[in-house]
Amino acid sequence: MSSESQNNTDNQEIDLSQISKKIGGFFESISSAIFHGILFLKRNIVLIGIIFLVGAALGYYLDKTSKTYEHEIIVTPNFGSNDYLYSKINLLNSKIEERDTLFLKKIGIKDTKKINKIEIKPIIDIYKFIDSKPENFELIKLMAEDGEMKKIVEEKLTSKNYPFHELQISTSKIVTDESLVKPLMNYLNKSDYYSRLRTEYINNVKIKMAQNDSIIKQIDGFLDNFKRTTNNGLKSSNLVYYNDNMQLNDIIKTKDGLISEQGVHRLEMVNFEKTIKEVSVVTNIKNVKNINGKLKLVLPILFLFLFVALNMFSRFYRKQMSKLNN
Numbered sequence: 001m002s003s004e005s006q007n008n009t010d011n012q013e014i015d016l017s018q019i020s021k022k023i024g025g026f027f028e029s030i031s032s033a034i035f036h037g038i039l040f041l042k043r044n045i046v047l048i049g050i051i052f053l054v055g056a057a058l059g060y061y062l063d064k065t066s067k068t069y070e071h072e073i074i075v076t077p078n079f080g081s082n083d084y085l086y087s088k089i090n091l092l093n094s095k096i097e098e099r100d101t102l103f104l105k106k107i108g109i110k111d112t113k114k115i116n117k118i119e120i121k122p123i124i125d126i127y128k129f130i131d132s133k134p135e136n137f138e139l140i141k142l143m144a145e146d147g148e149m150k151k152i153v154e155e156k157l158t159s160k161n162y163p164f165h166e167l168q169i170s171t172s173k174i175v176t177d178e179s180l181v182k183p184l185m186n187y188l189n190k191s192d193y194y195s196r197l198r199t200e201y202i203n204n205v206k207i208k209m210a211q212n213d214s215i216i217k218q219i220d221g222f223l224d225n226f227k228r229t230t231n232n233g234l235k236s237s238n239l240v241y242y243n244d245n246m247q248l249n250d251i252i253k254t255k256d257g258l259i260s261e262q263g264v265h266r267l268e269m270v271n272f273e274k275t276i277k278e279v280s281v282v283t284n285i286k287n288v289k290n291i292n293g294k295l296k297l298v299l300p301i302l303f304l305f306l307f308v309a310l311n312m313f314s315r316f317y318r319k320q321m322s323k324l325n326n
Contacts, residue, residue, distance in 0.1 A: 040308075040311070044311075047307075048304065048307070051300070051303045051304055051307055052300045052303070052304060053300075054303065055299040055300030055301075055302065055303040055304070056296055056297075056299070056300045058295075058299055059294075059295035059296035059297065059298060059299035059300065060295075060296040062295045062299075066172070067172065067173070067286065067287075068116070068170060068171070068172060068286075068287040069170070069171050069172075069173065069174060069175070069283075069284050069285060069286055069287060070168065070169070070170055070285040070286075070287050071167075071168075071169040071170075071171065071175065071180070071181075071281075071282065071283040071284065071285065072166055072167070072168060072169075072280075072281075072282045072285070073166070073167040073169070073181065073184075073185075073278055073280070073281050073282075074123065074164055074165070074166050074167075074278070074279040074280040074281075075164070075165055075166075075167060075188075075276050075277060075278050075279060076163050076164050076165070076271060076276075076277050076279055077165070077275070077276050077277075078198070078201070078271055078272055078274070078275055078276070078277060079194055079197045079198060079201055079275060081191075081194055081275050081276065082160050082161050082165075083160065084191065084194065084275075085120070085165065085188065085276055086120060086160060088187070088188055089118060089119075089120040089167065089188075092118055092184075092187070093117060093118050093119065096115050096116070096117060096118060097117070099113075101113070107183055107184075107186070107187040108182075108183030108186060108187070109179070109180060109183045109184065109187075110178075110179040110180075110183070111173070111175070111179055113172075114171045114172050114173045114175060115169065115170075115171050115180075116170040116171060116172060117169070117170050118167065118168070118169045118170075119167070119168045119169075120165055120166070120167055120168070121165065121166050121168065122159035122160060122162045122164075122165050122166075123162060123164040123165060123166055124159060124162060125162060125163070125164065164279065167184075169184075170287070174284050175283060175284065176283075177281070177283070180283070181278075181281055181283065185274070185276065185278055188275075188276040189274050189275050189276055191275060194275040195275070197275075198272060198274075198275055201272055202269070202272050205265050205268055205269060205272070208265060209262060209265050209266075212258045212261060212262050212265075213262070215254075215258060216255055216258050216259065216262075219251055219254065219255045219258075220255075222251065223251070223252075226248070
């Protein structure tokens with residue numbers, strides 16, 4: 001028993017000794033690496049300074065000369081023109097990628113080389129999508145039964161039909177409304193089919209508004225006649241007997257509903273000015289995302305990293321070749 005206990009004690013002492021040596025070796029390697037790093041900086045301090053200055057100067061120059069500007073246009077497609085809008089933007093973006101300057105100039109866009117890309121994204125607003133449209137709400141419910149709601153509302157088939165969409169345009173220089181925004185909107189609204197459809201939509205709304213105004217006038221006349229008769233304390237043979245004023249309440253509710261409907265139609269007429277109606281236009285937002293505008297800081301660090309990496313690789317290569325030769 002005593003012999004086994006002595007062996008266990010010796011083994012534990014050996015294990016602790018090995019662990020202590022490994023820890024000591026680890027810290028020794030760290031201190032050695034730090035020392036070699038100091039020596040490396042001392043030997044190459046001038047070269048490192050030159051690399052840093054060159055990288056900073058080059059980055060400053062690129063920040064000044066290669067700027068990027070973002071432009072955001074929020075639009076609403078009318079008359080069921082959502083698919084038409086997306087197809088037009090896809091065509092335009094393909095022409096930009098192909099650098100088809102003839103096509104871009106033909107549609108009126110100036111300084112075609114300034115444009116880098118154009119994208120369209122839906123503004124996801126499920127409440128606007130189902131607002132006053134019970135069929136849309138039922139559609140969302142039905143689609144959500146077979147999948148996650150978040151995926152459904154962001155799914156391309158659904159999102160394409162939201163009322164508002166954002167055009168994101170990237171250019172290399174500052175643009176004006178005359179050189180970009182107006183030609184772009186003219187291009188999107190150039191469609192014989194949707195122009196005729198717009199005309200009919202507007203005519204239908206005007207007819208409906210005229211009929212609503214006529215009905216509202218009739219209701220006002222009826223109510224005025226009822227008021228005069230009531231104030232005089234007379235009963236007319238032309239008046240209908242109102243049981244607890246229920247029918248009169250229905251007439252007032254009908255008038256209120258028609259007035260609300262007229263308000264909706266007036267708002268529709270504002271949007272119906274164009275097939276693709278711009279809601280908001282914001283241009284010339286300087287892009288400072290990622291490394292844009294930060295090259296004066298990024299390039300010196302990148303150059304120093306490459307310099308250190310090349311030296312480490314060179315040292316490793318010489319060490320391995322020395323081992324191979326020996």
